[in-house]
Amino acid sequence: MKxxxxxxxxxxxxxxVTTWGKxxxxxxxxxxxxxxxxxxxxxxxxxxxxxxxxxxxxxxEKAQKSDAILFGAVGHAKYDNxxxxxxxxxxxxxxxxxxxGLYANLRPILLFDELLNASSxxxxxxKGTDILFFRELTGDVYFGEKTRSEDKNTxxxxxxxxxxxxxxxxxxxxxxxxxxRKKLCSVDKANVLESSRLWRETVQNIAKQYPEVETTxxxxxxxxxxxxxxxxxxxxxxxxxxxxxILTDEASQIAGSMGMLASASVGxxxxxxxxxxxxxxxxxxxxLANPLASILSVSLMLEIxxxxxxxxxxxxxxxxxxxxxxxxxxxxxxxxxxxxQILGTKEMGQLxxxxxxx
Amino acid sequence: MKxxxxxxxxxxxxxxVTTWGKxxxxxxxxxxxxxxxxxxxxxxxxxxxxxxxxxxxxxxEKAQKSDAILFGAVGHAKYDNxxxxxxxxxxxxxxxxxxxGLYANLRPILLFDELLNASSxxxxxxKGTDILFFRELTGDVYFGEKTRSEDKNTxxxxxxxxxxxxxxxxxxxxxxxxxxRKKLCSVDKANVLESSRLWRETVQNIAKQYPEVETTxxxxxxxxxxxxxxxxxxxxxxxxxxxxxILTDEASQIAGSMGMLASASVGxxxxxxxxxxxxxxxxxxxxLANPLASILSVSLMLEIxxxxxxxxxxxxxxxxxxxxxxxxxxxxxxxxxxxxQILGTKEMGQLxxxxxxx
Ligand SMILES: CC(C)[C@H](C(=O)O)[C@@H](O)C(=O)O
Ligand SMILES: CC(C)[C@H](C(=O)O)[C@@H](O)C(=O)O
Numbered sequence: 069m070k071x072x073x074x075x076x077x078x079x080x081x082x083x084x085v086t087t088w089g090k091x092x093x094x095x096x097x098x099x100x101x102x103x104x105x106x107x108x109x110x111x112x113x114x115x116x117x118x119x120x121x122x123x124x125x126x127x128x129e130k131a132q133k134s135d136a137i138l139f140g141a142v143g144h145a146k147y148d149n150x151x152x153x154x155x156x157x158x159x160x161x162x163x164x165x166x167x168x169g170l171y172a173n174l175r176p177i178l179l180f181d182e183l184l185n186a187s188s189x190x191x192x193x194x195k196g197t198d199i200l201f202f203r204e205l206t207g208d209v210y211f212g213e214k215t216r217s218e219d220k221n222t223x224x225x226x227x228x229x230x231x232x233x234x235x236x237x238x239x240x241x242x243x244x245x246x247x248x249r250k251k252l253c254s255v256d257k258a259n260v261l262e263s264s265r266l267w268r269e270t271v272q273n274i275a276k277q278y279p280e281v282e283t284t285x286x287x288x289x290x291x292x293x294x295x296x297x298x299x300x301x302x303x304x305x306x307x308x309x310x311x312x313x314i315l316t317d318e319a320s321q322i323a324g325s326m327g328m329l330a331s332a333s334v335g336x337x338x339x340x341x342x343x344x345x346x347x348x349x350x351x352x353x354x355x356l357a358n359p360l361a362s363i364l365s366v367s368l369m370l371e372i373x374x375x376x377x378x379x380x381x382x383x384x385x386x387x388x389x390x391x392x393x394x395x396x397x398x399x400x401x402x403x404x405x406x407x408x409q410i411l412g413t414k415e416m417g418q419l420x421x422x423x424x425x426x
Numbered sequence: 427m428k429x430x431x432x433x434x435x436x437x438x439x440x441x442x443v444t445t446w447g448k449x450x451x452x453x454x455x456x457x458x459x460x461x462x463x464x465x466x467x468x469x470x471x472x473x474x475x476x477x478x479x480x481x482x483x484x485x486x487e488k489a490q491k492s493d494a495i496l497f498g499a500v501g502h503a504k505y506d507n508x509x510x511x512x513x514x515x516x517x518x519x520x521x522x523x524x525x526x527g528l529y530a531n532l533r534p535i536l537l538f539d540e541l542l543n544a545s546s547x548x549x550x551x552x553k554g555t556d557i558l559f560f561r562e563l564t565g566d567v568y569f570g571e572k573t574r575s576e577d578k579n580t581x582x583x584x585x586x587x588x589x590x591x592x593x594x595x596x597x598x599x600x601x602x603x604x605x606x607r608k609k610l611c612s613v614d615k616a617n618v619l620e621s622s623r624l625w626r627e628t629v630q631n632i633a634k635q636y637p638e639v640e641t642t643x644x645x646x647x648x649x650x651x652x653x654x655x656x657x658x659x660x661x662x663x664x665x666x667x668x669x670x671x672i673l674t675d676e677a678s679q680i681a682g683s684m685g686m687l688a689s690a691s692v693g694x695x696x697x698x699x700x701x702x703x704x705x706x707x708x709x710x711x712x713x714l715a716n717p718l719a720s721i722l723s724v725s726l727m728l729e730i731x732x733x734x735x736x737x738x739x740x741x742x743x744x745x746x747x748x749x750x751x752x753x754x755x756x757x758x759x760x761x762x763x764x765x766x767q768i769l770g771t772k773e774m775g776q777l778x779x780x781x782x783x784x
C-alpha cells in the first residue's frame with residue numbers, strides 16, 4: 069500500500085513522542101512491504117515562532133494533500149499564563165480540525181490488563197472496561213462566536229449546534245455500536261441547555277434507525293460520576309465537543325494514564341491521529357514522556373485510516389508484550405515496578421520497535 | 427436563636443430525605459434551645475403539577491422572607507425523555523438561585539474515614555483528601571441567552587461572564603483558602619474559551635490581594651483527570667457554573683457516594699442548603715435514598731447560615747458515629763457491610779436523630 073503521511077510534531081513533548089510513532093510506521097512499512105512516504109509540518113507555538121501563525125498555509129496545504137496525519141501536541145506555558153495573548157497555539161489545532169472537516173473524534177479507552185494496578189481506581193471496578201468515545205469535534209462552544217466587550221469586562225462564547233452536526237456523528241457512533249456490544253450512551257445537559265435539547269432530540273430520532281442498539285441518555289454531571297463509579301456500564305459514549313474533552317481526559321484514569329490513550333479524528337477526508345495527552349511542558353525534553361499514546365495513535369491510523377487491521381494488531385501486541393514483561397514509563401509505574409524496568413521515552417520506543425521487528 | 431426556615435422538598439427523593447434534614451433541625455433546636463419555625467413550599471415538577479409554574483410566586487416570596495432554605499431536589503423522567511417540553515422542573519431551581527442572588531455554591535468534599543473503602547477509588551489515593559469547591563452559580567451558559575431557530579434545526583446557549591461575577595466569588599474562595607491550607611486552584615478552559623480567559627485574568631488579579639495563597643490554574647479537562655489521579659493535591663477549587671457542576675458530581679466518588687455530599691449556596695441574602703444529589707426517580711419512594719446529604723446540608727445551614735458551629739459539629743459527629751458503628755445505606759455499603767447493618771432512609775434518619783439526642 070502506498071500512502072503519504074504528514075507528521076506534525078507540534079509543541080512540548082509532541083516531537084519526542086511523535087518520533088517513536090513515526091519510527092513504528094517505518095518499521096511496519098518495512099515488515100509488511102508498504103510504501104509510506106513522510107512529510108513534516110509546523111503547528112502551534114512551534115509554528116508561531118517561525119511564521120507568526122499557529123496553522124501556516126503551508127501546513128494546511130500539506131495536510132489536505134496527505135492520506136493521514138500523525139500529530140503530537142500543541143500548547144505552551146507562556147500563553148496559559150497570559151490570557152490576553154491574541155495568537156495562541158491551540159488555534160492551530162482547532163483550525164485544522166475545522167478545515168479538514170474532522171467532526172468525529174474517536175477515543176477508545178483501551179485497558180491493558182497489566183496496567184490494572186497503575187490506576188487510582190480499584191482493579192475490580194476497572195477490569196473488563198472497554199469504552200469507545202465519540203466526541204464531536206468541529207462544533208459546540210469551541211467554534212461558536214466569541215466576544216469581548218470594549219471595556220473588557222464581559223466575555224462570551226456561543227455554545228451552538230446544528231442538527232446535521234449531531235446527525236452525522238450520531239450515525240458514526242451507532243454504526244460503531246452495532247459492531248460492538250450494541251449499547252450507546254449519549255451524554256448532554258438537556259435539563260439546562262437548549263443546544264443539549266437539540267442534541268438529545270436528534271439522537272433520539274437517529275436511534276430509531278438502530279433499533280438493535282440499546283440507547284440511553286445521561287446528564288454530563290452524572291456521566292462524570294458514573295465513569296468512575298462503574299466504567300463497565302459503558303460501551304459507546306457519544307457526546308459534544310466540550311463534554312467529550314472533559315470526559316475523555318477523566319477516562320484516561322481508567323487506562324492508568326493519559327500517556328496510554330490515542331485518538332482518531334475523522335470526517336470528510338484525511339484522518340488525523342494523535343495522543344489525547346497535551347504538550348506537558350513540565351516534562352518536555354527530559355526523556356520522561358510516554359511514547360505509547362503516539363505509538364497507539366499509529367495503530368489507529370493503520371486500522372481506521374488505512375484498514376490495515378493486521379498491522380494495527382501487531383502494534384497493540386507489541387505494546388502488550390512490553391507491558392507484560394514489566395516495562396513501564398514513569399506515568400504507568402506502580403509500587404511493584406522494579407526500578408530498572410522504568411524506562412525513558414527513548415528506551416520504551418526502542419523496545420516496542422524491537423518487538424514489532426520480531 | 428430565632429430563625430425562620432423554609433423547607434422545599436421538591437421532587438423524587440427530595441421529600442424523603444428532606445424529612446430527615448428537618449427532623450434533625452428540630453432535634454438541634456430542642457437540644458440547644460433555639461426557636462426555629464418552619465414553612466414549606468413547592469418547586470419543580472411538584473409545583474408544575476399544582477400551579478403550572480416550577481417556581482410559583484408564593485414560593486419565591488416565602489423564600490425571600492426566610493432566614494434559610496432547606497431544599498431537596500428537582501427533576502422528573504418525563505421531562506428528560508421529552509426535550510421539547512417548554513416548562514421544566516429545573517427552571518425553578520435555576521430561577522430561585524438567580525432571584526436570591528445565590529452566586530456562590532460551596533461544596534465541601536467531606537471524607538469520612540469509615541467510607542474510605544466505599545469508593546471506587548483506592549483508599550490510599552483518597553486518604554487525607556479535603557477539598558472545598560466554590561462553584562459560581564448564577565452566571566455562565568446556565569443563564570446566557572438561549573435560542574432555537576425557527577426551523578428548529580439550530581440551538582444555542584450563550585456562555586457568558588462579567589468581571590464582577592468572577593470577582594465576587596473569587597474573593598469568597600480566597601477568603602476560605604486563607605482559613606484553610608492556603609491553596610487555591612482555579613479551573614477554566616482558557617486555551618479555548620474567551621469567557622475562561624476573562625475568568626483567568628480576573629482570578630490572577632484578585633490573587634494579588636491574597637499573596638499568602640498559593641494560586642494555580644488548571645484546564646477543566648486536566649482537572650477532571652487530576653481529581654481522580656491525586657485528589658489530595660487540591661484545597662480550595664474555584665470554578666464556573668458548568669465546570670463546577672461536572673467536577674463536583676465527579677468528586678462525589680471521593681466521598682464514596684453522591685448521597686454523602688451537601689452544599690451551601692450563598693450570596694446576597696438568604697442561604698440555600700441542599701444535597702448535591704438529584705431527584706433520583708429510579709429509587710423514589712422505596713426507602714432506599716441516603717438521607718445523610720440532607721442531614722449534612724442542615725449542618726452547613728447551622729455553620730454557614732447561622733454561625734452555630736457547635737450545633738453543626740454535633741450533627742457531623744452523629745453521622746460519624748453511625749458510620750463508625752457500621753451502619754450504611756445501600757449506596758455506601760461495601761463487601762464488609764453486614765446485611766443487617768444496611769439501613770433504609772427512615773432507619774438511617776432515626777439513628778442519626780438518636781445519636782444527636784444523646
Ligand atoms: C489543546 C486543546 C485545544 C484540546 C481540546 O480541548 O480539544 C485538547 O485538550 C484535546 O482534547 O485535544
Ligand atoms: C438539576 C440541575 C439543574 C442542577 C445543576 O446543573 O445545577 C444540579 O445538577 C446541581 O448540580 O445542582
